[in-house]
Amino acid sequence: MDNINYNLIDLEKDSWTRLVNGATKSRSPFHTPCIATQHKEEVNMRTVVLRGANPVEKTLHFHTDIRSMKWDELIVNPSISALFYDSSERIQLRIKGIAELHHENQITQEAWEKTSLSSRRCYLTAFSPSSFSDLPTSGLPEQIEQENFSQEDSEVGLQNFGIVSIQVQSIDWLWLNHAGHRRAYFDYVQGRNQWMIP
Ligand SMILES: Cc1cc2nc3c(=O)[nH]c(=O)nc-3n(C[C@H](O)[C@H](O)[C@H](O)COP(=O)(O)O)c2cc1C
Numbered sequence: 001m002d003n004i005n006y007n008l009i010d011l012e013k014d015s016w017t018r019l020v021n022g023a024t025k026s027r028s029p030f031h032t033p034c035i036a037t038q039h040k041e042e043v044n045m046r047t048v049v050l051r052g053a054n055p056v057e058k059t060l061h062f063h064t065d066i067r068s069m070k071w072d073e074l075i076v077n078p079s080i081s082a083l084f085y086d087s088s089e090r091i092q093l094r095i096k097g098i099a100e101l102h103h104e105n106q107i108t109q110e111a112w113e114k115t116s117l118s119s120r121r122c123y124l125t126a127f128s129p130s131s132f133s134d135l136p137t138s139g140l141p142e143q144i145e146q147e148n149f150s151q152e153d154s155e156v157g158l159q160n161f162g163i164v165s166i167q168v169q170s171i172d173w174l175w176l177n178h179a180g181h182r183r184a185y186f187d188y189v190q191g192r193n194q195w196m197i198p
Pocket of ligand 1 (some may be wrong): 044045046048049050062129188
């Protein structure tokens, strides 16, 4: 941020530009947000790779294994939060939304086709993520771990491949600045943008 006098409309646009960069640039600080879901009385958080951000639709998405805990949690309760922090710019985004789960549809098929062999390995474990094991292990058969397998061998992973799309309902923007912090709230449900006290 180079200008403390940004207006709310510019800031909202700037936030989405940063999110798009987060999805497309692996070195972006917004590439790996922390995602929170709820399970009964517990809150669970984990890091994911941001795979897409759509400023027009106000959506974000990431890939996951449909056998993971988060998938089951989102089926029961689709409320989801995403936390981003850029330490060099000192900008935090706290995003709330509703998750839409994609599995075995055109969206997952197209994304799967673009997924590299190396990334497909994540979906090829014999047992579900979070299964307990007597030994430290990736859960992958050795030839898969060594990337000694064909594209055709990897196709079985598609059945485990899911996409979580977040319909963003609000962005809580915070900028830490020595001349005075700034905070704003972009509310897509009420359709309004407001300043807040940091
Ligand atoms: C840098 C990084 C990136 C990750 N990216 C993803 C991802 O894109 N999707 C995913 O499901 N898990 C990803 N993980 C693993 C999750 O943080 C988490 O450990 C795993 O998904 C199990 O979470 P769950 O039991 O809450 O479902 C990533 C972890 C790290 C450290």
